[in-house]
Amino acid sequence: MTERLGCTPSQTVGPFLHIALPWPDGPFVVPEGTAGGFWVRGRLFDGVGEPIPDGLIETWQADPDGRFDHPDDPRGAKKPAIAGFRGFGRAATQADGSFEVFTVKPGALPSPDGSTEAPHIDVSVFGRGMLDRVVTRIYFPDEADANAVDPVLSGIGDARLRSSLVATTCDDGSLRFDIYVQGAHETAFFEL
Amino acid sequence: MTEAIRGAGALVLPHYPRLPGVHPLLDSPDYRSTRLRHPLLPPTDLPQRLTEITGPLLGEGRLDDRDADLTRQHDSEPLGQRIIVHGRVLDDGGRPLPATLIEIWQANAGGRYRHVVDNWPCPLDPNFDGVGRTLTDSHGRYQFITVKPGAYPWRNTDNAWRPAHIHFSLFGRAFTQRLVTQMYFPDDPLFFQDPIFNSVRDVSARKRMIARYDHDATQAEWALGFEFDIVLRGRDRTPFEESDDND
Numbered sequence: 001m002t003e004r005l006g007c008t009p010s011q012t013v014g015p016f017l018h019i020a021l022p023w024p025d026g027p028f029v030v031p032e033g034t035a036g037g038f039w040v041r042g043r044l045f046d047g048v049g050e051p052i053p054d055g056l057i058e059t060w061q062a063d064p065d066g067r068f069d070h071p072d073d074p075r076g077a078k079k080p081a082i083a084g085f086r087g088f089g090r091a092a093t094q095a096d097g098s099f100e101v102f103t104v105k106p107g108a109l110p111s112p113d114g115s116t117e118a119p120h121i122d123v124s125v126f127g128r129g130m131l132d133r134v135v136t137r138i139y140f141p142d143e144a145d146a147n148a149v150d151p152v153l154s155g156i157g158d159a160r161l162r163s164s165l166v167a168t169t170c171d172d173g174s175l176r177f178d179i180y181v182q183g184a185h186e187t188a189f190f191e192l
Numbered sequence: 193m194t195e196a197i198r199g200a201g202a203l204v205l206p207h208y209p210r211l212p213g214v215h216p217l218l219d220s221p222d223y224r225s226t227r228l229r230h231p232l233l234p235p236t237d238l239p240q241r242l243t244e245i246t247g248p249l250l251g252e253g254r255l256d257d258r259d260a261d262l263t264r265q266h267d268s269e270p271l272g273q274r275i276i277v278h279g280r281v282l283d284d285g286g287r288p289l290p291a292t293l294i295e296i297w298q299a300n301a302g303g304r305y306r307h308v309v310d311n312w313p314c315p316l317d318p319n320f321d322g323v324g325r326t327l328t329d330s331h332g333r334y335q336f337i338t339v340k341p342g343a344y345p346w347r348n349t350d351n352a353w354r355p356a357h358i359h360f361s362l363f364g365r366a367f368t369q370r371l372v373t374q375m376y377f378p379d380d381p382l383f384f385q386d387p388i389f390n391s392v393r394d395v396s397a398r399k400r401m402i403a404r405y406d407h408d409a410t411q412a413e414w415a416l417g418f419e420f421d422i423v424l425r426g427r428d429r430t431p432f433e434e435s436d437d438n439d
Contacts, residue, residue, distance in 0.1 A: 004284040005423045008400050009392040010215040011374040012223075014359065016305040020297035020323045021361060047228035054309075060247060060367050070246035072366065074204055088248035109242045112203045122243045122367055129225030131216035131391050133370065135238065156236050181229050189231050190238035191210070192368055 010132040015054050017126070018092055022056075026090035029059060029103035030082055036064070036104050039174040040138065040167065043097040044125065047182030051097025055127035057179075059089040059101050059138075061120070066107025075110075093127075105140060111151055118146035118153065125179060134189045138177050139166045152190075161188040205245050206427040208368040211284075216391035223387040224348050240368060247366040251293035251327045260326040262298075262338040270320035272301025272339030274415040277375070277403065280332045281362060283426030288332025295361040296324045296336060303342030303356075312345060337415065343382055355382035355389060362422060369424040376402045377418070 013021070030037050040059075044052040062068055063080040068087065071077050080087075082104065089101035109117040121138040139147050147153055147166060156162045164187045167175040179187050218230035238244065263269050281289045299305045299322060304314040306321055320339065328334045341356045357374040364370065376389060383389055392398040400423070409417025 004426065005282060005286055006397060006400055007211050007214050007284050007423045007425055008371065008373050009397050010371060011359075011388060011391075011401070013361075013372050014374075015309055016297065016307040017359075019305060019307050019321070020295050020359070047232075050228070052229065058370075060243060062243060068242065068246040070249065070365075072206060072245055073242060086248065086250075088250065110203055111241055112205055117241060117243075120243065124367075124370060126372060127229060129223070129227075129229035131218055131220055131223065131226065131388070133372070134218070134231060134235075137238075152238060152241070155239075161233070161236075182232055186231055186233055189233075189235045191235040192238050192240070192244060 012128060012131050013056060013126045015128045017054065017056055017128075021090065022092045023090060027101045029061070029086055029089040029101055031084040032102065034082055034084070034104060037102055038104070039100050039102050040121070040177055041098065041100040041170075041174050042177040042179060044093045044099065044127070045097060045178065045180045045183075045185070049183065051095070052093055052127050052181065053095045053097060055093040055097070055099075055125060055130075057089075057091050057093065057099045057101070058124040058126070059103070060122045061087055061103065062106040062109055063087065064104055064107050066109050108146060113151065115149065115151045116146070118143050118150040120150070120152070123179075125181070127181075130181075134181065135192050136179065136187055136189050137165050138175075141166055141169050141175070156188050161186075164188050205240065205242065207240055208245070208366065208425050209428055211425055213394050214392075214397050216393070220387065220391040223391055244367045247369065248363060249291070249365065250363065251325070252291065255325055255327060260324055260334075260336050262320065262322065262324045262336065264337075265321055266319040268319045270300065270317045270339050272317075272320075272342075274337070275340050276335060276337055276409055276411065276415050276417045277358065277420055278333070278335040278406075278409055278417070279403075279420040279422065281328050281334065281364075281422045281424065282332055283364070283369070283424050285426040287426065288328070289364055289424065290328055290330045290332055292328050292332075292365065293363050294326050294328065294334050296358050298322045298338065298358040299341040299344055301339050301342050303344030314342070314344070340377070340416075348387060352385065353382050355380040355386050360422065362424065364424045371422070371424055373401060373422070375420045378402055378405055
């Protein structure tokens with residue numbers, strides 16, 4: 001085994017992240033107007049249920065065919081069929097803790113153990129007062145069967161925590177996904 | 193031995209081993225704002241699958257020279273000590289990470305950010321935004337030209353001051369590698385009282401957040417050089433690179 005270099009530690013984004021990290025097109029995983037596109041909206045809360053107004057949400061996901069335009073995908077990098085699909089979304093939280101990203105539903109993914117991962121979106125949460133990101137996943141409410149056998153979701157023993165990762169559908173067709181960093185409604189987070 | 197992941201579909205994925213003891217604990221009471229902003233429940237193990245071993249490869253075609261030179265973003269130059277911050281982005285196997293996006297932000301020379309919630313009595317500099325971006329080159333190298341940020345007070349405790357620092361945001365090439373950190377300057381007398389810097393408990397890991405004064409990078413009659421290498425979590429060797437182990 002070759003010797004490994006020591007990694008650089010994480011530090012908080014602090015309260016001034018807004019001067020650098022939000023991009024004008026940050027929330028657009030797919031361009032505005034993309035067919036099948038929808039908003040994922042939510043709010044970020046602290047341990048006493050107060051909104052976190054200085055947080056940053058980032059999302060990463062497969063395209064609707066379940067592919068990544070990335071050389072490390074052993075199935076091969078594949079250009080997405082949707083023009084302008086970036087796979088990545090970024091949104092700073094607002095004064096009321098709210099955030100939103102515009103995206104399309106990712107496809108299901110094969111897993112090395114032969115199982116299938118239900119469609120999901122990986123999420124990183126950064127904020128003032130958070131010395132490292134926390135990681136969670138968004139699952140889809142119309143994928144109950146796939147969610148039931150998803151190897152990651154079924155690795156969470158507690159039913160309330162499991163359900164904290166499934167977004168809810170709103171009347172306007174958007175999805176709602178609130179994130180509770182701490183407390184009675186605490187979202188399920190992952191050790192990556 | 194790597195955790196070789198292989199299955200019926202012969203899908204073999206790289207694996208990024210965890211880094212025990214490197215990153216600060218989210219529950220770091222000396223930094224008071226962590227109190228209500230750290231999860232209380234233990235995290236669930238997330239096996240690294242396709243979504244985690246891939247990541248956004250961003251930035252090509254979106255940047256120009258002035259993005260990496262924070263002293264040339266206005267008609268005149270900002271006040272302060274001009275510095276050159278350069279280094280490499282590597283994984284912990286020593287492999288350079290080419291074409292990866294780096295974003296930085298910082299206070300001006302007096303210690304004030306151009307941000308609506310920063311209103312301590314220190315002037316803004318009309319010639320300084322404190323925001324930069326660049327992509328590493330094919331050898332994982334990057335360089336910013338900026339001014340040395342000032343220290344600034346904050347309300348964590350009585351008479352608390354943040355040591356001078358530059359915020360760095362990096363993507364690497366996989367979701368597992370995403371990192372936001374802060375670069376500090378050598379021999380800062382404010383280190384002893386800063387709970388953010390000291391939230392990294394391991395002394396050698398903490399030192400990896402401190403840039404090195406680099407006289408070779410210092411340019412005569414122009415700017416001081418600092419070297420700051422950033423090491424991201426790396427991949428285990430893939431089964432293909434392992435010695436033969438027949439299934």
